[in-house]
Amino acid sequence: MDKNIRICIVGGGPAGLSAGMYLEQKGYTNYTILERLDRVGGKCWSPHYNGRRYEMGAIMGVPSYYAVHDVEEFCGITHDGPKLNRNYKDGRGNVIEPFEPKKNILKIPRLLKMKKQIKKLGELLETKYQGYDVNGHRGVSEGRFEGFSQKSAKREPISGVNPNLKDLALPFNEFCKKNGVELTQDVWIGPYTSFGYGYFDEIPAAYVLKYLDFQTTMNFVKVNLWTWKNGTQFIWESLNDHLKNPARLNSKIEKVERKDGKVYVTVNGQVEEYDKIIVTAPLYIPNKRADGQIGMVDYFDARQDEKDLFSKIDYERYDVLAVETKPEDHPEISYYVFDNMVPEKLGHLMVYYRRWKDTKDQVITTYSLRKHKNSAEIPYETCKKMVLDDLKTMHNPASNVINEWSVYYFPHVFSEDYAAGWYEKVEAMQGKYDTYYAGEIMSFGDMDETAEYSRELVERFF
Numbered sequence: 001m002d003k004n005i006r007i008c009i010v011g012g013g014p015a016g017l018s019a020g021m022y023l024e025q026k027g028y029t030n031y032t033i034l035e036r037l038d039r040v041g042g043k044c045w046s047p048h049y050n051g052r053r054y055e056m057g058a059i060m061g062v063p064s065y066y067a068v069h070d071v072e073e074f075c076g077i078t079h080d081g082p083k084l085n086r087n088y089k090d091g092r093g094n095v096i097e098p099f100e101p102k103k104n105i106l107k108i109p110r111l112l113k114m115k116k117q118i119k120k121l122g123e124l125l126e127t128k129y130q131g132y133d134v135n136g137h138r139g140v141s142e143g144r145f146e147g148f149s150q151k152s153a154k155r156e157p158i159s160g161v162n163p164n165l166k167d168l169a170l171p172f173n174e175f176c177k178k179n180g181v182e183l184t185q186d187v188w189i190g191p192y193t194s195f196g197y198g199y200f201d202e203i204p205a206a207y208v209l210k211y212l213d214f215q216t217t218m219n220f221v222k223v224n225l226w227t228w229k230n231g232t233q234f235i236w237e238s239l240n241d242h243l244k245n246p247a248r249l250n251s252k253i254e255k256v257e258r259k260d261g262k263v264y265v266t267v268n269g270q271v272e273e274y275d276k277i278i279v280t281a282p283l284y285i286p287n288k289r290a291d292g293q294i295g296m297v298d299y300f301d302a303r304q305d306e307k308d309l310f311s312k313i314d315y316e317r318y319d320v321l322a323v324e325t326k327p328e329d330h331p332e333i334s335y336y337v338f339d340n341m342v343p344e345k346l347g348h349l350m351v352y353y354r355r356w357k358d359t360k361d362q363v364i365t366t367y368s369l370r371k372h373k374n375s376a377e378i379p380y381e382t383c384k385k386m387v388l389d390d391l392k393t394m395h396n397p398a399s400n401v402i403n404e405w406s407v408y409y410f411p412h413v414f415s416e417d418y419a420a421g422w423y424e425k426v427e428a429m430q431g432k433y434d435t436y437y438a439g440e441i442m443s444f445g446d447m448d449e450t451a452e453y454s455r456e457l458v459e460r461f462f
Protein backbone atom coordinates (compact mmCIF):
# COMPACT_ATOMS: atom_id res chain seq x y z
CA MET A 1 0.00 0.00 0.00
CA ASP A 2 1.14 3.56 -0.75
CA LYS A 3 2.84 4.85 2.43
CA ASN A 4 1.33 8.31 1.90
CA ILE A 5 -2.29 7.26 2.17
CA ARG A 6 -4.41 9.29 4.57
CA ILE A 7 -5.69 7.07 7.35
CA CYS A 8 -8.36 8.10 9.85
CA ILE A 9 -8.39 6.22 13.17
CA VAL A 10 -11.56 6.50 15.25
CA GLY A 11 -10.83 6.32 19.00
CA GLY A 12 -7.84 7.26 21.15
CA GLY A 13 -7.85 4.23 23.44
CA PRO A 14 -5.23 1.44 23.45
CA ALA A 15 -6.42 0.09 20.08
CA GLY A 16 -6.43 3.44 18.27
CA LEU A 17 -3.18 4.79 19.68
CA SER A 18 -1.31 1.55 19.12
CA ALA A 19 -2.64 1.41 15.56
CA GLY A 20 -1.00 4.84 15.14
CA MET A 21 2.26 3.56 16.61
CA TYR A 22 2.44 0.44 14.45
CA LEU A 23 1.49 2.39 11.31
CA GLU A 24 4.20 4.94 12.07
CA GLN A 25 6.76 2.18 12.65
CA LYS A 26 5.88 0.76 9.23
CA GLY A 27 6.37 4.13 7.55
CA TYR A 28 2.78 5.41 7.39
CA THR A 29 2.88 8.88 8.90
CA ASN A 30 -0.25 10.35 7.36
CA TYR A 31 -2.67 9.13 10.01
CA THR A 32 -5.11 11.09 12.16
CA ILE A 33 -6.52 9.81 15.45
CA LEU A 34 -9.93 11.25 16.39
CA GLU A 35 -10.94 10.98 20.04
CA ARG A 36 -14.35 12.15 21.22
CA LEU A 37 -13.32 12.84 24.84
CA ASP A 38 -10.91 15.41 26.27
CA ARG A 39 -8.46 12.67 27.24
CA VAL A 40 -6.80 9.62 25.69
CA GLY A 41 -6.74 6.11 27.11
CA GLY A 42 -10.39 5.07 26.76
CA LYS A 43 -11.08 2.49 29.43
CA CYS A 44 -7.65 3.12 30.89
CA TRP A 45 -8.75 6.03 33.04
CA SER A 46 -6.60 6.95 36.04
CA PRO A 47 -7.88 10.10 37.80
CA HIS A 48 -5.92 11.92 40.51
CA TYR A 49 -6.58 11.79 44.24
CA ASN A 50 -4.35 13.35 46.90
CA GLY A 51 -1.32 13.51 44.61
CA ARG A 52 -1.62 9.99 43.28
CA ARG A 53 -3.63 8.27 40.60
CA TYR A 54 -6.26 5.60 41.14
CA GLU A 55 -7.80 3.30 38.55
CA MET A 56 -11.37 3.71 37.31
CA GLY A 57 -10.64 1.35 34.42
CA ALA A 58 -7.80 -1.05 33.59
CA ILE A 59 -5.46 -1.97 36.42
CA MET A 60 -3.02 -4.71 35.54
CA GLY A 61 -1.11 -6.67 32.97
CA VAL A 62 0.86 -9.91 32.83
CA PRO A 63 4.39 -10.57 31.53
CA SER A 64 2.95 -11.81 28.20
CA TYR A 65 1.52 -8.37 27.42
CA TYR A 66 3.89 -8.11 24.44
CA ALA A 67 2.06 -5.31 22.62
CA VAL A 68 1.85 -3.22 25.80
CA HIS A 69 5.56 -3.89 26.20
CA ASP A 70 6.13 -2.61 22.64
CA VAL A 71 4.43 0.61 23.74
CA GLU A 72 6.54 0.80 26.91
CA GLU A 73 9.70 0.44 24.83
CA PHE A 74 8.53 3.01 22.29
CA CYS A 75 7.99 5.51 25.12
CA GLY A 76 10.81 4.50 27.48
CA ILE A 77 8.49 3.69 30.38
CA THR A 78 7.92 0.57 32.45
CA HIS A 79 5.40 -1.13 34.73
CA ASP A 80 6.49 0.48 37.98
CA GLY A 81 3.28 0.33 40.00
CA PRO A 82 2.38 -1.08 43.41
CA LYS A 83 2.47 -4.85 43.75
CA LEU A 84 -0.96 -6.40 43.61
CA ASN A 85 -2.18 -8.66 46.34
CA ARG A 86 -5.54 -9.91 47.50
CA ASN A 87 -7.50 -12.03 49.92
CA TYR A 88 -10.92 -13.62 49.76
CA LYS A 89 -14.21 -13.09 51.58
CA ASP A 90 -17.47 -14.97 51.57
CA GLY A 91 -20.78 -13.22 50.94
CA ARG A 92 -21.20 -12.50 54.65
CA GLY A 93 -17.90 -10.66 54.93
CA ASN A 94 -15.83 -13.41 56.56
CA VAL A 95 -12.25 -13.78 55.39
CA ILE A 96 -11.77 -17.19 53.75
CA GLU A 97 -8.92 -19.10 52.12
CA PRO A 98 -10.76 -21.16 49.53
CA PHE A 99 -7.69 -22.83 48.02
CA GLU A 100 -5.87 -23.68 51.28
CA PRO A 101 -6.47 -27.38 52.12
CA LYS A 102 -5.64 -26.95 55.84
CA LYS A 103 -8.42 -24.36 56.16
CA ASN A 104 -10.93 -26.46 54.22
CA ILE A 105 -10.51 -30.02 55.53
CA LEU A 106 -13.90 -31.13 54.22
CA LYS A 107 -13.15 -29.78 50.78
CA ILE A 108 -9.80 -31.56 50.37
CA PRO A 109 -11.14 -34.17 47.89
CA ARG A 110 -12.63 -31.37 45.75
CA LEU A 111 -9.42 -29.34 45.90
CA LEU A 112 -7.36 -32.35 44.86
CA LYS A 113 -9.74 -33.04 41.99
CA MET A 114 -9.54 -29.41 40.95
CA LYS A 115 -5.75 -29.54 40.88
CA LYS A 116 -5.86 -32.61 38.60
CA GLN A 117 -8.37 -30.95 36.31
CA ILE A 118 -6.25 -27.81 36.01
CA LYS A 119 -3.35 -29.98 34.87
CA LYS A 120 -5.65 -31.80 32.46
CA LEU A 121 -6.97 -28.55 30.98
CA GLY A 122 -3.39 -27.33 30.52
CA GLU A 123 -2.58 -30.50 28.57
CA LEU A 124 -5.76 -30.36 26.50
CA LEU A 125 -5.07 -26.78 25.50
CA GLU A 126 -1.63 -27.73 24.20
CA THR A 127 -2.85 -30.81 22.31
CA LYS A 128 -6.56 -31.15 21.51
CA TYR A 129 -6.98 -27.37 21.28
CA GLN A 130 -3.68 -26.52 19.66
CA GLY A 131 -3.87 -23.03 18.18
CA TYR A 132 -6.51 -21.83 20.67
CA ASP A 133 -4.38 -18.94 21.91
CA VAL A 134 -3.65 -16.90 18.80
CA ASN A 135 -4.95 -13.37 19.11
CA GLY A 136 -8.36 -12.83 17.53
CA HIS A 137 -10.90 -15.36 16.32
CA ARG A 138 -10.13 -15.95 12.65
CA GLY A 139 -11.20 -19.39 11.50
CA VAL A 140 -12.15 -20.79 14.91
CA SER A 141 -15.76 -21.58 13.99
CA GLU A 142 -14.47 -23.41 10.90
CA GLY A 143 -11.98 -25.45 12.93
CA ARG A 144 -8.90 -23.47 11.91
CA PHE A 145 -6.41 -21.17 13.56
CA GLU A 146 -4.72 -18.32 11.82
CA GLY A 147 -2.75 -15.53 13.43
CA PHE A 148 0.38 -14.87 15.39
CA SER A 149 1.63 -17.09 18.19
CA GLN A 150 1.45 -15.46 21.60
CA LYS A 151 3.95 -17.88 23.12
CA SER A 152 6.82 -15.44 22.81
CA ALA A 153 7.39 -11.76 22.09
CA LYS A 154 8.41 -12.71 18.52
CA ARG A 155 4.81 -13.50 17.64
CA GLU A 156 5.54 -15.78 14.70
CA PRO A 157 2.74 -16.20 12.15
CA ILE A 158 1.04 -19.58 12.55
CA SER A 159 -1.93 -21.32 10.97
CA GLY A 160 -3.42 -24.78 10.80
CA VAL A 161 -6.49 -26.96 10.77
CA ASN A 162 -7.91 -28.19 14.07
CA PRO A 163 -11.62 -29.15 14.03
CA ASN A 164 -11.65 -29.34 17.86
CA LEU A 165 -11.40 -25.56 17.98
CA LYS A 166 -15.09 -25.42 17.07
CA ASP A 167 -15.75 -26.34 20.74
CA LEU A 168 -14.58 -22.84 21.66
CA ALA A 169 -17.96 -21.50 20.53
CA LEU A 170 -19.62 -23.33 23.44
CA PRO A 171 -20.34 -21.39 26.63
CA PHE A 172 -17.34 -21.91 28.89
CA ASN A 173 -19.26 -24.04 31.43
CA GLU A 174 -20.34 -26.44 28.66
CA PHE A 175 -16.82 -26.52 27.24
CA CYS A 176 -15.51 -27.52 30.67
CA LYS A 177 -18.19 -30.18 31.09
CA LYS A 178 -17.45 -31.65 27.67
CA ASN A 179 -13.80 -31.99 28.65
CA GLY A 180 -14.35 -33.21 32.22
CA VAL A 181 -12.68 -30.15 33.75
CA GLU A 182 -15.67 -28.44 35.44
CA LEU A 183 -13.76 -27.59 38.60
CA THR A 184 -11.24 -25.43 36.76
CA GLN A 185 -13.98 -22.79 36.71
CA ASP A 186 -13.33 -22.22 40.44
CA VAL A 187 -9.94 -20.77 39.46
CA TRP A 188 -10.77 -19.11 36.15
CA ILE A 189 -13.80 -17.26 37.61
CA GLY A 190 -11.73 -14.87 39.75
CA PRO A 191 -9.90 -13.05 36.95
CA TYR A 192 -12.83 -13.54 34.58
CA THR A 193 -16.31 -12.84 35.96
CA SER A 194 -15.22 -10.45 38.69
CA PHE A 195 -13.28 -8.51 36.03
CA GLY A 196 -16.61 -7.89 34.32
CA TYR A 197 -16.34 -10.32 31.42
CA GLY A 198 -19.67 -12.07 32.07
CA TYR A 199 -20.78 -15.42 33.41
CA PHE A 200 -19.54 -18.82 32.32
CA ASP A 201 -23.00 -20.02 31.25
CA GLU A 202 -23.30 -17.25 28.63
CA ILE A 203 -19.81 -16.45 27.31
CA PRO A 204 -18.17 -18.57 24.58
CA ALA A 205 -15.08 -20.42 25.79
CA ALA A 206 -13.07 -18.71 23.04
CA TYR A 207 -13.13 -15.38 24.88
CA VAL A 208 -12.33 -16.96 28.23
CA LEU A 209 -9.39 -18.99 26.97
CA LYS A 210 -7.90 -16.49 24.58
CA TYR A 211 -7.69 -13.99 27.44
CA LEU A 212 -7.03 -16.44 30.25
CA ASP A 213 -4.78 -18.80 28.33
CA PHE A 214 -3.05 -21.27 30.60
CA GLN A 215 0.07 -19.21 31.18
CA THR A 216 -1.87 -16.01 31.93
CA THR A 217 -4.10 -17.80 34.45
CA MET A 218 -1.05 -19.17 36.24
CA ASN A 219 0.33 -15.63 36.39
CA PHE A 220 -2.88 -14.58 38.13
CA VAL A 221 -2.65 -17.52 40.53
CA LYS A 222 0.94 -16.58 41.42
CA VAL A 223 0.08 -12.84 41.42
CA ASN A 224 2.82 -12.30 38.84
CA LEU A 225 1.21 -9.11 37.57
CA TRP A 226 2.16 -5.67 36.28
CA THR A 227 0.77 -2.31 37.39
CA TRP A 228 1.77 1.29 36.61
CA LYS A 229 2.53 3.89 39.30
CA ASN A 230 0.81 6.66 37.36
CA GLY A 231 -2.00 4.41 36.27
CA THR A 232 -2.69 2.52 33.05
CA GLN A 233 -3.84 5.78 31.47
CA PHE A 234 -0.23 6.94 31.71
CA ILE A 235 0.83 4.22 29.25
CA TRP A 236 -1.46 5.69 26.61
CA GLU A 237 -0.78 9.32 27.51
CA SER A 238 2.92 8.56 27.07
CA LEU A 239 2.28 6.88 23.74
CA ASN A 240 0.18 9.82 22.61
CA ASP A 241 3.02 12.19 23.55
CA HIS A 242 5.47 10.14 21.48
CA LEU A 243 3.37 9.80 18.34
CA LYS A 244 4.11 12.01 15.33
CA ASN A 245 0.39 12.78 15.17
CA PRO A 246 -1.12 12.82 18.67
CA ALA A 247 -4.85 12.20 18.97
CA ARG A 248 -7.13 15.14 18.24
CA LEU A 249 -9.22 15.40 21.39
CA ASN A 250 -12.86 16.54 21.59
CA SER A 251 -13.47 15.35 18.03
CA LYS A 252 -17.18 14.92 17.49
CA ILE A 253 -17.69 12.79 14.40
CA GLU A 254 -21.07 13.64 12.96
CA LYS A 255 -20.99 11.62 9.77
CA VAL A 256 -18.81 9.21 7.80
CA GLU A 257 -19.46 8.65 4.11
CA ARG A 258 -17.53 6.17 2.03
CA LYS A 259 -17.77 6.68 -1.72
CA ASP A 260 -15.59 6.50 -4.85
CA GLY A 261 -12.67 5.03 -2.92
CA LYS A 262 -12.55 7.92 -0.44
CA VAL A 263 -13.75 8.33 3.13
CA TYR A 264 -15.39 11.65 4.08
CA VAL A 265 -15.50 12.31 7.81
CA THR A 266 -17.53 15.22 9.16
CA VAL A 267 -15.87 16.18 12.42
CA ASN A 268 -16.82 19.21 14.49
CA GLY A 269 -18.71 20.60 11.49
CA GLN A 270 -15.87 20.22 8.93
CA VAL A 271 -15.62 17.57 6.23
CA GLU A 272 -12.21 15.85 6.05
CA GLU A 273 -11.10 13.49 3.28
CA TYR A 274 -9.23 10.23 3.91
CA ASP A 275 -8.33 7.11 1.92
CA LYS A 276 -8.92 4.53 4.67
CA ILE A 277 -10.58 4.45 8.07
CA ILE A 278 -9.86 2.20 11.07
CA VAL A 279 -12.67 2.00 13.63
CA THR A 280 -11.62 1.14 17.17
CA ALA A 281 -14.70 2.73 18.81
CA PRO A 282 -17.85 0.67 19.52
CA LEU A 283 -19.41 -0.77 16.37
CA TYR A 284 -22.88 -1.18 17.83
CA ILE A 285 -24.59 -0.07 21.01
CA PRO A 286 -28.11 -1.45 21.29
CA ASN A 287 -29.50 1.07 23.78
CA LYS A 288 -29.24 4.77 24.56
CA ARG A 289 -26.39 5.42 26.97
CA ALA A 290 -26.09 8.22 29.52
CA ASP A 291 -22.50 8.94 28.38
CA GLY A 292 -23.69 9.69 24.84
CA GLN A 293 -21.60 6.97 23.17
CA ILE A 294 -23.18 5.52 20.05
CA GLY A 295 -22.21 2.71 17.73
CA MET A 296 -20.41 3.11 14.42
CA VAL A 297 -23.52 1.99 12.52
CA ASP A 298 -25.29 5.14 13.80
CA TYR A 299 -22.90 7.73 12.31
CA PHE A 300 -21.43 5.87 9.35
CA ASP A 301 -23.22 5.25 6.06
CA ALA A 302 -23.46 1.69 7.35
CA ARG A 303 -24.05 -0.97 4.70
CA GLN A 304 -26.55 -3.78 5.20
CA ASP A 305 -23.84 -6.40 5.95
CA GLU A 306 -22.34 -4.12 8.60
CA LYS A 307 -25.75 -3.50 10.18
CA ASP A 308 -26.73 -7.18 10.12
CA LEU A 309 -23.50 -8.41 11.68
CA PHE A 310 -22.85 -5.64 14.19
CA SER A 311 -26.41 -5.78 15.57
CA LYS A 312 -25.44 -9.17 17.05
CA ILE A 313 -22.96 -7.52 19.42
CA ASP A 314 -23.85 -7.34 23.10
CA TYR A 315 -21.81 -5.80 25.91
CA GLU A 316 -21.51 -5.98 29.69
CA ARG A 317 -22.82 -3.38 32.12
CA TYR A 318 -19.81 -3.22 34.43
CA ASP A 319 -20.05 -0.62 37.17
CA VAL A 320 -17.16 0.95 39.03
CA LEU A 321 -17.48 3.06 42.19
CA ALA A 322 -14.57 4.94 43.76
CA VAL A 323 -15.27 5.42 47.45
CA GLU A 324 -13.63 6.90 50.49
CA THR A 325 -13.80 5.14 53.85
CA LYS A 326 -13.05 6.28 57.37
CA PRO A 327 -9.48 5.18 58.28
CA GLU A 328 -10.81 2.57 60.74
CA ASP A 329 -13.03 1.08 58.00
CA HIS A 330 -10.29 0.85 55.39
CA PRO A 331 -9.75 -2.68 53.98
CA GLU A 332 -6.39 -4.27 54.77
CA ILE A 333 -5.98 -5.44 51.21
CA SER A 334 -8.04 -6.02 48.02
CA TYR A 335 -10.77 -8.66 48.32
CA TYR A 336 -12.47 -11.09 45.96
CA VAL A 337 -16.01 -12.08 46.99
CA PHE A 338 -16.47 -15.45 45.28
CA ASP A 339 -20.06 -15.97 46.51
CA ASN A 340 -21.10 -12.94 44.47
CA MET A 341 -19.64 -14.09 41.15
CA VAL A 342 -22.70 -16.13 40.12
CA PRO A 343 -25.75 -14.91 38.12
CA GLU A 344 -27.98 -15.40 41.18
CA LYS A 345 -25.98 -12.60 42.83
CA LEU A 346 -26.22 -10.23 39.88
CA GLY A 347 -25.51 -6.64 40.87
CA HIS A 348 -23.56 -7.50 44.02
CA LEU A 349 -20.00 -6.52 44.85
CA MET A 350 -17.57 -9.02 43.30
CA VAL A 351 -14.21 -7.47 44.01
CA TYR A 352 -12.80 -4.34 45.61
CA TYR A 353 -9.35 -2.90 45.14
CA ARG A 354 -7.00 -1.24 47.57
CA ARG A 355 -4.17 0.09 45.40
CA TRP A 356 -1.50 1.44 47.78
CA LYS A 357 -0.13 -0.52 50.70
CA ASP A 358 1.44 2.45 52.47
CA THR A 359 -1.56 4.70 53.03
CA LYS A 360 -5.20 4.68 54.01
CA ASP A 361 -5.59 8.07 52.39
CA GLN A 362 -6.74 6.61 49.09
CA VAL A 363 -9.93 5.58 47.34
CA ILE A 364 -11.18 2.04 47.14
CA THR A 365 -12.70 0.95 43.84
CA THR A 366 -15.56 -1.56 43.64
CA TYR A 367 -16.73 -3.70 40.74
CA SER A 368 -20.11 -5.24 39.91
CA LEU A 369 -21.99 -6.64 36.92
CA ARG A 370 -25.69 -5.99 36.46
CA LYS A 371 -26.56 -7.87 33.30
CA HIS A 372 -26.85 -11.56 32.55
CA LYS A 373 -28.17 -13.04 29.34
CA ASN A 374 -31.21 -14.65 30.95
CA SER A 375 -32.19 -12.14 33.62
CA ALA A 376 -33.56 -8.62 33.70
CA GLU A 377 -30.91 -5.91 33.80
CA ILE A 378 -30.58 -4.36 37.27
CA PRO A 379 -31.03 -0.56 37.11
CA TYR A 380 -27.84 1.41 37.75
CA GLU A 381 -28.97 3.12 40.97
CA THR A 382 -30.28 -0.15 42.43
CA CYS A 383 -26.94 -1.81 41.73
CA LYS A 384 -25.03 1.08 43.27
CA LYS A 385 -27.07 0.79 46.46
CA MET A 386 -26.49 -2.98 46.55
CA VAL A 387 -22.73 -2.47 46.29
CA LEU A 388 -22.68 0.16 49.04
CA ASP A 389 -24.72 -2.19 51.27
CA ASP A 390 -22.30 -5.01 50.44
CA LEU A 391 -19.36 -2.87 51.56
CA LYS A 392 -21.07 -2.57 54.95
CA THR A 393 -21.53 -6.35 55.04
CA MET A 394 -17.81 -6.69 54.23
CA HIS A 395 -17.02 -4.46 57.27
CA ASN A 396 -15.55 -1.76 55.01
CA PRO A 397 -18.39 0.78 54.69
CA ALA A 398 -17.94 3.74 52.35
CA SER A 399 -18.16 7.22 53.79
CA ASN A 400 -18.41 8.91 50.43
CA VAL A 401 -18.63 8.09 46.72
CA ILE A 402 -16.17 10.25 44.81
CA ASN A 403 -16.40 8.84 41.30
CA GLU A 404 -18.59 6.39 39.43
CA TRP A 405 -18.79 4.86 35.98
CA SER A 406 -21.10 2.49 34.22
CA VAL A 407 -18.86 1.20 31.47
CA TYR A 408 -19.62 0.09 27.92
CA TYR A 409 -17.65 -3.07 28.55
CA PHE A 410 -16.43 -6.19 26.79
CA PRO A 411 -18.37 -6.22 23.52
CA HIS A 412 -18.87 -9.81 22.38
CA VAL A 413 -21.20 -12.14 20.51
CA PHE A 414 -22.97 -15.13 21.99
CA SER A 415 -22.33 -18.81 21.18
CA GLU A 416 -24.91 -19.15 18.41
CA ASP A 417 -23.45 -16.29 16.37
CA TYR A 418 -19.88 -17.28 17.19
CA ALA A 419 -20.56 -20.82 15.90
CA ALA A 420 -22.33 -19.43 12.82
CA GLY A 421 -19.09 -17.73 11.74
CA TRP A 422 -19.58 -14.13 12.93
CA TYR A 423 -15.84 -13.54 13.07
CA GLU A 424 -15.12 -15.13 9.72
CA LYS A 425 -17.74 -12.88 8.12
CA VAL A 426 -16.41 -9.70 9.75
CA GLU A 427 -12.80 -10.62 8.98
CA ALA A 428 -13.80 -11.12 5.34
CA MET A 429 -15.13 -7.54 5.37
CA GLN A 430 -11.81 -6.02 6.48
CA GLY A 431 -10.86 -3.43 3.89
CA LYS A 432 -14.17 -3.59 2.02
CA TYR A 433 -15.62 -0.05 2.01
CA ASP A 434 -12.02 1.17 2.77
CA THR A 435 -12.83 0.37 6.40
CA TYR A 436 -11.01 -1.74 8.97
CA TYR A 437 -12.52 -2.90 12.26
CA ALA A 438 -10.32 -3.15 15.37
CA GLY A 439 -10.71 -2.64 19.12
CA GLU A 440 -12.12 -4.96 21.76
CA ILE A 441 -14.78 -6.80 19.77
CA MET A 442 -12.23 -8.12 17.30
CA SER A 443 -10.10 -9.84 19.94
CA PHE A 444 -10.92 -9.37 23.64
CA GLY A 445 -11.58 -6.55 26.08
CA ASP A 446 -8.17 -6.04 27.60
CA MET A 447 -5.31 -3.62 26.87
CA ASP A 448 -2.98 -6.12 25.31
CA GLU A 449 -5.35 -8.10 23.12
CA THR A 450 -6.68 -4.88 21.59
CA ALA A 451 -3.23 -3.36 21.03
CA GLU A 452 -2.02 -6.69 19.63
CA TYR A 453 -4.98 -6.85 17.27
CA SER A 454 -4.03 -3.39 15.96
CA ARG A 455 -0.46 -4.60 15.45
CA GLU A 456 -1.67 -7.58 13.45
CA LEU A 457 -4.15 -5.47 11.46
CA VAL A 458 -1.31 -3.19 10.37
CA GLU A 459 0.87 -6.23 9.62
CA ARG A 460 -1.87 -7.89 7.56
CA PHE A 461 -3.27 -5.00 5.56
CA PHE A 462 -0.83 -2.08 5.44
Ligand SMILES: Cc1cc2nc3c(=O)[nH]c(=O)nc-3n(C[C@H](O)[C@H](O)[C@H](O)COP(=O)(O)OP(=O)(O)OC[C@H]3O[C@@H](n4cnc5c(N)ncnc54)[C@H](O)[C@@H]3O)c2cc1C
Pocket: 010, 011, 012, 013, 014, 015, 016, 034, 035, 036, 037, 040, 041, 042, 043, 044, 056, 057, 058, 059, 060, 061, 195, 251, 253, 280, 281, 282, 293, 294, 318, 320, 407, 409, 438, 439, 440, 444, 445, 446, 447, 448, 450
Ligand atom coordinates in the same frame (compact mmCIF):
# COMPACT_ATOMS: atom_id res chain seq x y z
C1 LIG B 1 -13.11 -1.28 35.19
C2 LIG B 1 -12.20 -1.81 34.14
C3 LIG B 1 -11.16 -2.65 34.49
C4 LIG B 1 -10.30 -3.14 33.51
N1 LIG B 1 -9.22 -3.89 33.88
C5 LIG B 1 -8.31 -4.23 32.96
C6 LIG B 1 -7.07 -4.77 33.37
O1 LIG B 1 -6.77 -4.90 34.56
N2 LIG B 1 -6.17 -5.13 32.40
C7 LIG B 1 -6.45 -4.94 31.08
O2 LIG B 1 -5.60 -5.27 30.23
N3 LIG B 1 -7.59 -4.38 30.66
C8 LIG B 1 -8.53 -4.01 31.58
N4 LIG B 1 -9.67 -3.38 31.19
C9 LIG B 1 -10.02 -3.35 29.75
C10 LIG B 1 -9.23 -2.35 28.92
O3 LIG B 1 -9.23 -1.09 29.53
C11 LIG B 1 -9.89 -2.25 27.55
O4 LIG B 1 -10.05 -3.52 27.00
C12 LIG B 1 -9.07 -1.42 26.58
O5 LIG B 1 -8.99 -0.10 27.06
C13 LIG B 1 -9.73 -1.44 25.21
O6 LIG B 1 -9.08 -0.58 24.33
P1 LIG B 1 -9.84 -0.02 23.05
O7 LIG B 1 -8.99 1.03 22.48
O8 LIG B 1 -10.29 -1.14 22.21
O9 LIG B 1 -11.20 0.61 23.64
P2 LIG B 1 -11.40 1.80 24.66
O10 LIG B 1 -10.42 1.76 25.74
O11 LIG B 1 -12.85 1.74 25.02
O12 LIG B 1 -11.13 3.09 23.77
C14 LIG B 1 -12.03 3.50 22.78
C15 LIG B 1 -11.86 5.00 22.58
O13 LIG B 1 -12.73 5.41 21.52
C16 LIG B 1 -13.34 6.63 21.90
N5 LIG B 1 -14.58 6.78 21.14
C17 LIG B 1 -15.76 6.15 21.30
N6 LIG B 1 -16.65 6.57 20.37
C18 LIG B 1 -16.00 7.46 19.60
C19 LIG B 1 -16.39 8.24 18.49
N7 LIG B 1 -17.62 8.18 17.98
N8 LIG B 1 -15.47 9.09 17.94
C20 LIG B 1 -14.21 9.19 18.45
N9 LIG B 1 -13.80 8.47 19.52
C21 LIG B 1 -14.69 7.61 20.08
C22 LIG B 1 -13.57 6.48 23.39
O14 LIG B 1 -13.78 7.73 24.03
C23 LIG B 1 -12.28 5.79 23.82
O15 LIG B 1 -11.28 6.71 24.13
C24 LIG B 1 -10.52 -2.83 32.14
C25 LIG B 1 -11.55 -1.95 31.79
C26 LIG B 1 -12.37 -1.44 32.79
C27 LIG B 1 -13.45 -0.48 32.40
